[in-house]
Amino acid sequence: MHIETQVPADGFVAVRMQNRSKTPVWFDDVWLDKTPQNTPNAKAVFDNFPALLRSSKGFATQADTSPQELYRATDDDCEEEPNTVDGGMLNVDVNVKATRTNTGTPPGNNGSNSGGDEGGGPAVGNPNGEGGGSGNSNTTIFSPYGAPNNAKRGDSYRSPYTGVLYVWDGENWCIVLADVDVKGTPPTNTYQGRNYVYYDETYGYSIRYTYLNGHWTLPVESVDPKKIKVVGRDEFNEEKDYRLYQKPCEAYEYMFNKALASNSEVGALITERGIIMLPNSSAFTNSDGTKQFSLGAYPSDSGGYFMETTDGKVYISGMIHTHPGPFANGTPSPTDLQTALDYNSLGHYIITGFYMNNFTADRDAAGKPKLATVQTVYNQQTAKCPQ
Amino acid sequence: MNPKNTVGFLVSTILTALLLFYFAHVANGQNNTILLQKVTIKDKVLEKNLRYFVDNTNAKAVSVLLEKRDSAYLYNLSVIDYFEAVAPVKGYQTPDWGEWKNRILVFRSGSELNQVCTISDTVAYDNLLRYLRPVLPNMYKPVIVNGKKVADNITLTHNLEWTFRVENGREIWLWTNDGYDSRDILEPKPE
Numbered sequence: 050m051h052i053e054t055q056v057p058a059d060g061f062v063a064v065r066m067q068n069r070s071k072t073p074v075w076f077d078d079v080w081l082d083k084t085p086q087n088t089p090n091a092k093a094v095f096d097n098f099p100a101l102l103r104s105s106k107g108f109a110t111q112a113d114t115s116p117q118e119l120y121r122a123t124d125d126d127c128e129e130e131p132n133t134v135d136g137g138m139l140n141v142d143v144n145v146k147a148t149r150t151n152t153g154t155p156p157g158n159n160g161s162n163s164g165g166d167e168g169g170g171p172a173v174g175n176p177n178g179e180g181g182g183s184g185n186s187n188t189t190i191f192s193p194y195g196a197p198n199n200a201k202r203g204d205s206y207r208s209p210y211t212g213v214l215y216v217w218d219g220e221n222w223c224i225v226l227a228d229v230d231v232k233g234t235p236p237t238n239t240y241q242g243r244n245y246v247y248y249d250e251t252y253g254y255s256i257r258y259t260y261l262n263g264h265w266t267l268p269v270e271s272v273d274p275k276k277i278k279v280v281g282r283d284e285f286n287e288e289k290d291y292r293l294y295q296k297p298c299e300a301y302e303y304m305f306n307k308a309l310a311s312n313s314e315v316g317a318l319i320t321e322r323g324i325i326m327l328p329n330s331s332a333f334t335n336s337d338g339t340k341q342f343s344l345g346a347y348p349s350d351s352g353g354y355f356m357e358t359t360d361g362k363v364y365i366s367g368m369i370h371t372h373p374g375p376f377a378n379g380t381p382s383p384t385d386l387q388t389a390l391d392y393n394s395l396g397h398y399i400i401t402g403f404y405m406n407n408f409t410a411d412r413d414a415a416g417k418p419k420l421a422t423v424q425t426v427y428n429q430q431t432a433k434c435p436q
Numbered sequence: 437m438n439p440k441n442t443v444g445f446l447v448s449t450i451l452t453a454l455l456l457f458y459f460a461h462v463a464n465g466q467n468n469t470i471l472l473q474k475v476t477i478k479d480k481v482l483e484k485n486l487r488y489f490v491d492n493t494n495a496k497a498v499s500v501l502l503e504k505r506d507s508a509y510l511y512n513l514s515v516i517d518y519f520e521a522v523a524p525v526k527g528y529q530t531p532d533w534g535e536w537k538n539r540i541l542v543f544r545s546g547s548e549l550n551q552v553c554t555i556s557d558t559v560a561y562d563n564l565l566r567y568l569r570p571v572l573p574n575m576y577k578p579v580i581v582n583g584k585k586v587a588d589n590i591t592l593t594h595n596l597e598w599t600f601r602v603e604n605g606r607e608i609w610l611w612t613n614d615g616y617d618s619r620d621i622l623e624p625k626p627e
Contacts, residue, residue, distance in 0.1 A: 314592070314594075316592070341589045341590065341591045341592075342589070342590040342591075342592065343579065343587045343588070343589050343590070344587055344588050344590070356587075357586075370592055372594055374614070374615075375615075376614055376615025377594075377613075377614075377615075378613055378615075380597075380613060382514070382592070382593060382594035382595065382597070382613075383499060383514050383515075383516070383517070383521060384517055384518060384521075384575060384591065384592050384593045384594070385592055385594070387518070387520055387521060387575060388575075388590055388592060391576075392590075412525070412528065413544055414528070414529060414544075414546075415525070415528050415529055415530060415531040415544060416524070416525025416526075416527065416528025416529075417521065417525065417528075417531065417544065419544075
């Protein structure tokens with residue numbers, strides 16, 4: 050991967066890798082090579098990687114952008130430095146090393162994979178690029194290089210290559226985070242296995258942290274498939290695939306168009322992995338076109354909700370539904386308010402043909418829901434995917 | 437007449453009568469035996485709009501939100517779709533309610549309610565719940581698999597809503613959530 054960008058000032062540049070739903074993608078080892086500008090024949094190769102250039106937690110690699118670093122050449126005898134350094138150009142090659150993709154053999158590396166796949170592409174994910182519909186046995190589990198394959202819940206493993214500490218939560222390897230790396234305000238009454246979902250309202254993504262061995266950790270989960278199925282609910286086994294939009298803007302565009310063109314509602318769930326569109330099947334659509342949502346009942350002390358899918362548990366952070374018709378408005382209906390009150394840990398959104406509202410509910414004197422706040426967060430244009 | 441036919445006729449007549457009595461009793465008894473409070477509406481604009489609103493929606497129960505702003509009354513009418521909307525909430529007072537023209541009105545307001553309507557024949561709120569229980573469906577339906585609740589199905593609806601302002605006995609404006617707003621209509625200029 051090659052990154053080239055203008056450097057406006059001295060300092061550091063950090064590289065963060067994320068999937069389309071803005072969830073960080075974690076690699077076992079990442080480092081930067083910097084290529085000096087104006088010296089095309091002198092590529093800077095740092096044989097002994099300075100610590101600064103190596104990944105500290107699987108990603109968020111930093112590089113010095115000070116002029117003398119930017120324009121360093123391999124020829125140490127070369128004293129010539131470019132004269133113009135202000136607003137210089139940073140050329141960076143991002144390399145990924147020693148990543149593993151195991152299929153159906155969680156946990157850990159089974160030892161049969163040889164290491165050192167330099168530049169070997171994504172660390173996690175279904176190699177076919179498609180997924181779902183085939184059950185958990187074919188899902189792809191990330192495993193740090195050299196990790197044991199018989200780890201038990203709570204077992205930890207520190208990568209000798211990167212220094213990153215992982216904990217096995219029973220389903221995934223989780224990266225142990227420093228407190229400052231946990232976004233938002235995590236709950237203080239922690240316990241082993243507690244989940245905390247941070248939802249970023251500005252950018253519309255969420256991150257699920259799990260508390261393990263005295264620290265908040267970030268599970269390294271498999272890449273999202275495009276289609277998934279909900280499992281464990283016999284009456285819905287005939288359901289068509291749910292569609293997972295890893296890019297929220299694509300989901301919004303779909304819903305804006307549906308709201309304008311259709312007289313029946315479209316519903317979706319905001320999840321840690323993107324936006325899951327509910328199927329337009331009888332199980333989720335009433336005879337009058339109104340929409341049913343289905344939420345899993347997560348253990349009560351977490352305050353969260355999830356869906357059990359063929360790709361594992363998908364944690365839900367919000368609900369969106371359309372108010373269809375050319376004259377529909379984004380004011381929540383009494384049932385919308387009731388839902389927002391009863392499921393107040395979730396974000397609640399309404400999409401009309403023209404805009405998307407976020408709303409919250411409060412109780413009136415009789416304890417019944419009343420509108421507390423409503424705010425337009427996107428319109429048709431601002432929610433559009435970049436061309 | 438053949439005695440067998442006579443007995444058969446009598447039996448079928450009695451059975452028919454019993455069935456008719458049973459169905460008539462159930463049909464009438466289910467709701468009519470439950471005493472309900474009565475609402476008399478004093479505000480003529482509210483009464484007119486309520487009549488049109490229930491004609492439009494065929495609502496069995498209507499939520500009436502009332503606020504007084506200066507000398508004007510601001511009303512919001514919405515359909516009560518689900519039983520959860522009337523179920524009492526622990527720690528909160530139950531709302532004012534009553535029957536009006538075979539519909540249930542549930543009010544959300546303050547003391548100004550007395551200025552626009554009168555509620556008589558006071559009975560317990562439990563009567564309303566017993567009356568509406570067979571009438572309104574549940575908004576939340578648990579999904580049970582192997583005897584264990586694995587999910588909640590939540591039904592979201594967005595029925596018709598009317599909001600209007602009444603001042604000095606006159607309707608000042610009326611807004612509906614299906615795209616109508618009387619304020620959009622331009623008054624013709626006097627010639």
